[in-house]
Structures are given as C-alpha cells and as structure tokens.
Amino acid sequence: MRLVRQLFTVTGLILLSAGYAHADDIKLVNQAFKEVAVVNAKGEKEFKLVEPGTVVPKDEILYITTFANTGDQPATDIVITNPLPNNSRYKAGSAFGAGTEISYSVDGGKSYGTPETLKVSGSAGQTRAAGPDDYTHIRWVYTGELAPGAESTVTFRTIIK
Amino acid sequence: MAGRGYKQILSRLAAVLLLGYMDSSFALGTAANTVINNTAVVDYQVAGVPNAVNASVAFTIEELLDVNVVSLDAANVSVVSPSSGRQLTFLLTNTGNGSEQFLLSVDTALAGDNFDPVPASARIWIDANGDNTLDTLNDILYNGTNGPVLDGSTPGNDAVAVFVLADIPAGRTAGELANVSLIATSVIADAAGEVNNVGAEITAGGDGGVDANIGVSGAQSSAIGTFEVVNSGVSIAKSVLVFDTQGGQDPHPGAVLRYTLQVTVSGASSIDNLVITDSVPANTTYVANSIVLDGVSQTDAGDAPGVDFSDFNISNANTVTVDLSQGGNITVVPPASFTIGFEVTID
Structure with missing residues (x-):
C-alpha cells in the first residue's frame, strides 16, 4: 500500500504542476460504536452511541465511515469498501449510505452483487441464495461528485459472534 | 460529521432496533480478549487521477460472565425411604x-415439596x-475450592455434568x-461481590486482563432436581x-380354581434373581401345563434356555415356580409388572 501511495504521490505532484489534484484529497474516518439504551431526564428510553469500551458476544456494533473531501477539486468515482470485521456477522439490511449504491460480496471481495443475486455453494454441489451470514465485504458506490469541503457517511451494523 | 446526516442515521437505526432484533443462535461466543479489526478503504478520483486511502478501527471483546445449570434427570428420581x-x-x-x-452449592431446604433430604450428606461430584x-x-x-473450570468459547470444554x-x-x-437445587456461581463474580448484579463490570476481571461483565444470568444459575x-x-x-x-x-x-398373581416391581433398585413360587393349596391338585406368564403358556418341565423358566414340582415340591430372572440372567428394572396364572382342581 505504501508503495502504491508513493506512486500516486509522485503522479499527484506532476499533475499538481498542471493545477490538478494532489494525493489524499479524501480524508477517511472509520468509527465503531455500541448503542446503549439510557433513560433521559423525562424518564424516556433513548439510545446513545458510545465508544465500544465494553463489548461482549451478541452485542451490536455500528460502524460509521466518514469520507470528506479536503481538497479543492471535486472527487468522483468514490467507492468505499469495507470487509466485514472478524468474529462478526453482518446485520441484515443495516448497510446505509445516502447517494450510494450498495452491493455485497460473498467471495472475499472478488465480485459484488445485490442480495437477491448472490449465490453460494451449498451442500452436495448445489448453490443456494446467499444470506447476510455469507457476506464478506460491503461496497458503497457513491453516485455523485463530492464537492470540496463536503463530506458524507456510510454505515452498517454487525453482531459480535 | 454533518449533524443532520447523523440524526437521520440514528432515527433509522432506532427503527431497526424497535423491530426487536433478537438472536440466540450463538452456541459459543467470541472469546474474551479477541481484537475486532475493521479497515475501510475509499477509492476515488480527482480530476481523473485515482487514489485510495484507508482507515481502521479496532476494539477488544471483553469477558461475559454467564452460567446455566439444568437438570439432566428426565423425570423425578424414584427413591425408597430410607435410603442413602x-x-x-x-x-x-x-x-x-x-x-x-x-x-458449587446445594440447597435442600426448598419450598413446595414434602420433605428435605438429609442436607449434611448432600455431596457434589464433578x-x-x-x-x-x-x-x-x-x-x-x-x-x-476445586470447582470446574469451563471455557465458554471452546466447544467441548464449556460444560460438565x-x-x-x-x-x-x-x-x-x-x-x-x-x-434439591444445584447452584453454580462464577468465582470472579463472587469474589467481586457482583453476583446477580447484571451489567456490572469487574475491572480486569476477565481473561487476558480485559474487564469482566456480569451477564443476564447474574453469573449464577441454579436448577432443581426432584x-x-x-x-x-x-x-x-x-x-x-x-x-x-x-x-x-x-x-x-x-371345580377349577384359576389363580392369578399380579407381580409388581417398584422402587429405585433393580432386582436380581427374582423367582416367584406358589405352593398348591391343600386338597387341590395342580392342572398339568396350566402355568401362564404374561399370556404365554409355560411348560411344567424343568427350566431350560429356549424353553421357559417355569415348572411345577421340580424346583420346589408341589409348587409352581416362575423364574423371572431366567436362570439369573435377567435383572428386573423397576417399574415392571408380570402376570402369572395357574390352575388347580378341588379334590
């Protein structure tokens, strides 16, 4: 990755002289939260996101990935890829991202598809429809341009095995 | 992060939560002290130039203190009084x-029953x-002090009878x-005084120095056997x-007298060498080959494998003998019952 980054940096420098982009225009922040129920002053139950200090099996984790354009040029062709964390199961239907098309991989990120198209090999050489437990990666394809100074988020949830 | 987007996310997430997602399908959970890693990658282009950056987040799974005790007896355990x-x-x-x-501890002084077994003699074996x-x-x-050590994240090492x-x-x-109830309590939770304090956290009380958390069982469980x-x-x-x-x-x-002996074996103990004998009454004569065991006619001849184990006037003089142990080969396990019939005529 470092080598690739350096190559891009060199490319960016060349392009910079022509008034184009430089490296790492996008700042990426990845956060994990646990949602806890708390009772507020009015005695109502509400949910609060906290840093995952205390996480035990069966807990639900919310991942928020924030991407911000810190450069001075619009960013295009933005694709966020997130492999499912170890010891975690994707929570069905939880992936979300405004202005994105979301697809999933069941083969370690080689190919992606929508939930209804994904298949995995089942018993006796048969294939079966893939379920959330089969997902290995989630991909968000941002359909628009991200203007300089703009930011957006994609999220998904997991359950700790 | 844009405040509005965050709020939107939260409201959607709350809706999902209200659906009441419950999952009890995990047999064994992720081991305490496991690090959960996640690295997101963003690929993008600026002015036609591709680039990629990534960002990681990680946290460590803490230990959950939970225990479950169940009775393995399929029904009440039959006992005789007294017995030890x-x-x-x-x-x-x-x-x-x-x-x-x-x-581990045992409680015999429970309500809702008729008597208490002798508590002093209650013993626990692992x-x-x-x-x-x-x-x-x-x-x-x-x-x-030598209670079982069980690993809740390792199949086969998580339970013991x-x-x-x-x-x-x-x-x-x-x-x-x-x-009688058997009560099991986490040593760590007991030492920290947090038994049944669901949600309490015991700092550094878990495997590898992670915190230990009292789970829904309260780190204590009991079950009743009867x-x-x-x-x-x-x-x-x-x-x-x-x-x-x-x-x-x-x-x-x-006149013919048809006798029926209803033999009932009950209690907690299996019975070896169960032989039923009935002498023929005075002033009567045994009717040849009239012995019936559970609806099957028996011979009067001596016992022999492959024939039957009933006889008259061989094992015992002028007496019907039915060997339910079949020559000592059968142990009768209660509950069991047998119906024996034979006939005599009045002299």
Whole structure:
C-alpha cells in the first residue's frame, strides 16, 4: 500500500504542476460504536452511541465511515469498501449510505452483487441464495461528485459472534 | 460529521432496533480478549487521477460472565425411604465467553415439596471424565475450592455434568417429593461481590486482563432436581376365579380354581434373581401345563434356555415356580409388572 501511495504521490505532484489534484484529497474516518439504551431526564428510553469500551458476544456494533473531501477539486468515482470485521456477522439490511449504491460480496471481495443475486455453494454441489451470514465485504458506490469541503457517511451494523 | 446526516442515521437505526432484533443462535461466543479489526478503504478520483486511502478501527471483546445449570434427570428420581446416596444429575454450562471457575452449592431446604433430604450428606461430584455417569474413581468430589473450570468459547470444554448425592430420611411415604437445587456461581463474580448484579463490570476481571461483565444470568444459575418416594421392592396381588363343573362359580369338588398373581416391581433398585413360587393349596391338585406368564403358556418341565423358566414340582415340591430372572440372567428394572396364572382342581 505504501508503495502504491508513493506512486500516486509522485503522479499527484506532476499533475499538481498542471493545477490538478494532489494525493489524499479524501480524508477517511472509520468509527465503531455500541448503542446503549439510557433513560433521559423525562424518564424516556433513548439510545446513545458510545465508544465500544465494553463489548461482549451478541452485542451490536455500528460502524460509521466518514469520507470528506479536503481538497479543492471535486472527487468522483468514490467507492468505499469495507470487509466485514472478524468474529462478526453482518446485520441484515443495516448497510446505509445516502447517494450510494450498495452491493455485497460473498467471495472475499472478488465480485459484488445485490442480495437477491448472490449465490453460494451449498451442500452436495448445489448453490443456494446467499444470506447476510455469507457476506464478506460491503461496497458503497457513491453516485455523485463530492464537492470540496463536503463530506458524507456510510454505515452498517454487525453482531459480535 | 454533518449533524443532520447523523440524526437521520440514528432515527433509522432506532427503527431497526424497535423491530426487536433478537438472536440466540450463538452456541459459543467470541472469546474474551479477541481484537475486532475493521479497515475501510475509499477509492476515488480527482480530476481523473485515482487514489485510495484507508482507515481502521479496532476494539477488544471483553469477558461475559454467564452460567446455566439444568437438570439432566428426565423425570423425578424414584427413591425408597430410607435410603442413602441417591443421585441427581445436572449439567453446568459456561455460557459466557471466557475461562471461568465456578463455585458449587446445594440447597435442600426448598419450598413446595414434602420433605428435605438429609442436607449434611448432600455431596457434589464433578464428572471429570465426561461420561455423564458418576464414577467415584475417576470423578472429582467437590471440596469447596476445586470447582470446574469451563471455557465458554471452546466447544467441548464449556460444560460438565455434576452429580448431587443425598440421603432420604426414614418415614416418608410413596408420592412424597423432595426438591434439591444445584447452584453454580462464577468465582470472579463472587469474589467481586457482583453476583446477580447484571451489567456490572469487574475491572480486569476477565481473561487476558480485559474487564469482566456480569451477564443476564447474574453469573449464577441454579436448577432443581426432584426425588420422589416410591414403595420399595416386589409386591404380589393374588386373586382366584372358580369354575365349577356346572358352569357356575361354586367351589365344590371338581371345580377349577384359576389363580392369578399380579407381580409388581417398584422402587429405585433393580432386582436380581427374582423367582416367584406358589405352593398348591391343600386338597387341590395342580392342572398339568396350566402355568401362564404374561399370556404365554409355560411348560411344567424343568427350566431350560429356549424353553421357559417355569415348572411345577421340580424346583420346589408341589409348587409352581416362575423364574423371572431366567436362570439369573435377567435383572428386573423397576417399574415392571408380570402376570402369572395357574390352575388347580378341588379334590
């Protein structure tokens, strides 16, 4: 990755002289939260996101990935890829991202598809429809341009095995 | 992060939560002290130039202190009064995600039953060889500090059978019940004074120095096993029907007496060498080949494998003998019953 980054940096420098982009225009922040129920002053139950200090099996984790354009040029062709964390199961239907098309991989990120198209090999050489437990990666394809100074988020949830 | 987008996310997430997602399908949870890593990658282009950056987040799974005890006895355990060393069987499972030792205790003074087994004699054995059968040579007698260490994240090492032995006092009558509970408590939770304090966190109390958290069980669980007093041993109910020569029921000379012996084996103990004998009454004569066992005609000849184990006037003089042990080969396990019939004529 470092080598690739350096190559891009060199490319960016060349392009910079022509008034184009430089490296790492996008700042990426990845956060994990646990949602806890708390009772507020009015005695109502509400949910609060906290840093995952205390996480035990069966807990639900919310991942928020924030991407911000810190450069001075619009960013295009933005694709966020997130492999499912170890010891975690994707929570069905939880992936979300405004202005994105979301697809999933069941083969370690080689190919992606929508939930209804994904298949995995089942018993006796048969294939079966893939379920959330089969997902290995989630991909968000941002359909628009991200203007300089703009930011957006994609999220998904997991359950700790 | 844009405040509005965040709020939107939260409201959607709350809606998902309200659907009441419950998942109890995990047999064994992720082990305590496991690091959960996640790295997101963003690929993008600026002015046609591709680039990629990534960002990671990680956290460590803490330990959950949870335990479950169930009775392994399929029904009330039949006992006779008095008797000693009667056994109840339980299964203790570490339903947490770490390696934990458990304290064991027995409570015989429970409400809702008829009597208490003798508490002083209640003994706890741990099924060290994993065969779910008490074997005092290979299993371990609990001494208050050598409770089982179970790993809730390792299949096969997360559960153990526990046997509780108790004495049944004298003077109890059939049908009376005695409840006994086995209680298992996490040593760590007990030491920290947090038993049954669900959600409490014990700093550095978990595997590898992570915090330990009291789970929904309160880090303590119990289950009840029940003894039921039954009448002991073998009982025989004998009845007779009279068939006179006139088609009536008058016991005059020449009338046939058909005797029926209803043999009932009850209680907690298996019975070896169960042989039923009934001497032919005075002034009557045995009707040849009239012995019937459970609807099957028996011969009067001596016992032999492949024939039958009933005879008349061979094992015992002028006596019907039915060997229910089939020559000592069959152990009768209660509850069991047998119906024996034979006939005599009045001289």
